[in-house]
Amino acid sequence: MNPLAKSTRLGDLVALVQGQLERGNPDTAILRLATLESADGASLAFLTSGGYRRQAGITRAAAVVSSVELSEAVPEHVALVTVRDAYRAYGALARHFSLLANLAAVPSIHPTAIIDPSATLGADVAIGPHVSVAADVQIGAGAMIGAGCTLDHAVRIGAQARLYPRVTVGAQCDIGARSLIHSGTVVGSDGFGFARHEQRWEKIPQLGSVRIGDDVEIGANCAIDRGALDDTVIGDGCKLDNLIQVAHNVRIGEHTAIAACVGIAGSARIGRRCMIGGAAGILGHLEICDDVTISAMSLVTRSITQPGFYSGIFPLMDNSEWERAAVLVRHLPELRARLRRLESRLKES
């Protein structure tokens, strides 16, 4: 539930999404957005795909937003708003209710924040308690730095960017305008670079930094390493979920979306508009072209040069069935040899 939302007239919401009020009273007070299942008489709900027809039929929502195609699934006694794209309409209304709900972050600098005198702060920045801002940091106008964030030497934060509490940004890293970084994420940790010498590892200092574009979102507890010599680069408009590892020198093209728990090894280059499924892995020093989709938990072991949808996942089975199948995976070369012997015997006969 979203207890802070304030009431809005249904008719105003219809106008906001350029929809059509097919039936129902435009003066109905809408207190919140809700799923079809949990909606009540003060809720506006959404029918965004045919898979939710059944829930639409029994919803207690005051009104439902739907495409024309699916709208007959909405019961007659429920107000109906038709739109071209119900999912986008949901996004627009969520933004509206989010603004109503948000206590605006009042521009101010908390007295417990430690800010080096050489740092440059734009107009209307909000800096929370227990923040540390090192020398030569630049923070753009309207940016928000949450409680406990640490910005190391010469970091640049773009205008209107938002760092949630406890984000760490290492020396010289850049974060673009309007980007959003969730709590616990570390930008600019050292890349994993060592040279082996006489059975020991010698550290190779990581001299590059991280450049994050504009309108990027990065989830909670991610780790984005700085480059070894060049920078690690995340392009404009990329969206990264939680607990993602981006190794040194990785480059991610614009508007690529990456689900949670993905690991990307060093110097991999990922194209634009790719979609990487959760917990997928991408090996180092390879290239993925634009418009590639990778299934969850698949490992990319070679460059991909054709847009498309790629998978590599062991299918889930009942454990006893799995035990029988898995042992045969090991024996595939033997099975093929036996097949070949049969084939040559039959050829002879």
Next chain:
Amino acid sequence: MNPLAKSTRLGDLVALVQGQLERGNPDTAILRLATLESADGASLAFLTSGGYRRQAGITRAAAVVSSVELSEAVPEHVALVTVRDAYRAYGALARHFSLLANLAAVPSIHPTAIIDPSATLGADVAIGPHVSVAADVQIGAGAMIGAGCTLDHAVRIGAQARLYPRVTVGAQCDIGARSLIHSGTVVGSDGFGFARHEQRWEKIPQLGSVRIGDDVEIGANCAIDRGALDDTVIGDGCKLDNLIQVAHNVRIGEHTAIAACVGIAGSARIGRRCMIGGAAGILGHLEICDDVTISAMSLVTRSITQPGFYSGIFPLMDNSEWERAAVLVRHLPELRARLRRLESRLKES
């Protein structure tokens, strides 16, 4: 080693676990609990499974706790305590020694903590240094908030709950009574919700929150996203290990245990008393019934409606063997076609 433990009489420990002192002096001073392997003459050790018989035979422990069935593996010169369930007895004694060892968190509010005047604090709360508590937060009696934690607007923390240092809880999230959250975990980060529009991603604000039940434990550096419209829900008594991703709108039933590095995608529903192995993945919008066990690193790609044990893991091999087998996995359709041809040739003949 556990250097803070204070000495206890063996006889008192036997009473605590309602065991039987089969042999040995009840006045023996026990300084610490230990494994059979690392125990010394002031240690009490545990024989919890037949696999440790050999270590029991050569232990230097002062005394061993064992079931009657395994007790003959304990050498005659070692004091012997028999119990019904040696693992539970170990748990009970670990709690006893833990209480001896712990410096009780003295109820107090550190002067560097920033606490909004509208926050409500129960009796005997302990709030560490550099904590931030926003407006309208409620903290239950006896709760402990470790150093550097951040509680955003209207968070509720149950009585006796413990947040280790550097936990972040986002606006409106609830954490139940006696729950335990380890360091670095983020509760209430935004769910990963975007609508694609003309090759860009539009953010869908996440209006739900997170509700964590009573007696839940969540490990270090996890990320628990807030719901899109409804809440993300973790039921009473659930135990989550470290580095776990719980996406928006996930619901986890009571007393389910989840090992480290698991990723659970959006809107998945997991039943009660399930056990999810480490680094397993669960795709979104599916349902897992009660009492399901999933192997480590398996990916759940469809709903599971029968209790049981499920696996899907590529078997580990010597790399050269793997190369031969893996290439044949790709050629399975061809192998089957060749098999079919042989079958029809033999049918004809």
Next chain:
Amino acid sequence: MNPLAKSTRLGDLVALVQGQLERGNPDTAILRLATLESADGASLAFLTSGGYRRQAGITRAAAVVSSVELSEAVPEHVALVTVRDAYRAYGALARHFSLLANLAAVPSIHPTAIIDPSATLGADVAIGPHVSVAADVQIGAGAMIGAGCTLDHAVRIGAQARLYPRVTVGAQCDIGARSLIHSGTVVGSDGFGFARHEQRWEKIPQLGSVRIGDDVEIGANCAIDRGALDDTVIGDGCKLDNLIQVAHNVRIGEHTAIAACVGIAGSARIGRRCMIGGAAGILGHLEICDDVTISAMSLVTRSITQPGFYSGIFPLMDNSEWERAAVLVRHLPELRARLRRLESRLKES
């Protein structure tokens, strides 16, 4: 780019790596190290493997460091430095430029740090803002504790160790000399230990601690659990990347390197000089001998007693190809049965 690097004479850099200046002016000013691709006329670049010959041929670097074998790939107009091992030379020069670039952490204790009077601080320690140091902590000479770190009761930090901002170290844990821990990492969270009793989980307090050796590096946002009774141990010289889970009682031998996102379950023992690929998993209570390499995303399900290279990864395919192959993995037992039937029919005939 590494904007803080100061200029150095090429001849001095050649001496530093005991190389041979084959051609070019030793008085050339080198401002930075760079990749062959991004180098400019003030850069020194490296040709470290034959795969980069093409980039060497078109580099705009002032000078290139190369082995004698590869050196002919460097154009005549570019200064050439030959060395025995170009990758090690790169490491040594990166250390040189890193020292030039680093603002030395001035030994000092920030006034916002909260330090228990019973803590012992060595000479020349640097403690950042908003740090918490509990009772009986010992910090060795020259150690650096970054902003927002939390050191719980009786933690010991070795001489010259560096903790980046926002590291948490739990009670009684040890970190060795010269070790380096990146931001967000949690050392000493509770191991995942519960006893099942009547469909509920009873917590088993974790009485052990964590012992991290000398010259260890641990990446960002890792979780290293304390032992149940014995300690969790990471040997001297180990290198761990980001987002790694080390469960209770794990022991990792000296100079083992572990890539990002790896999960190691409880009581696993890993040998010396192993290399564990990214997102690999290691099940609990097993042993891996010295000098073992594990491929990325492979799951180790049994002990490994022979040094070598082990893999277990489902190969990546076009999704439609994968669908056909994956279904046949399930049907392997049936395929083998059909093969057997054919074999016995042919034997009969």
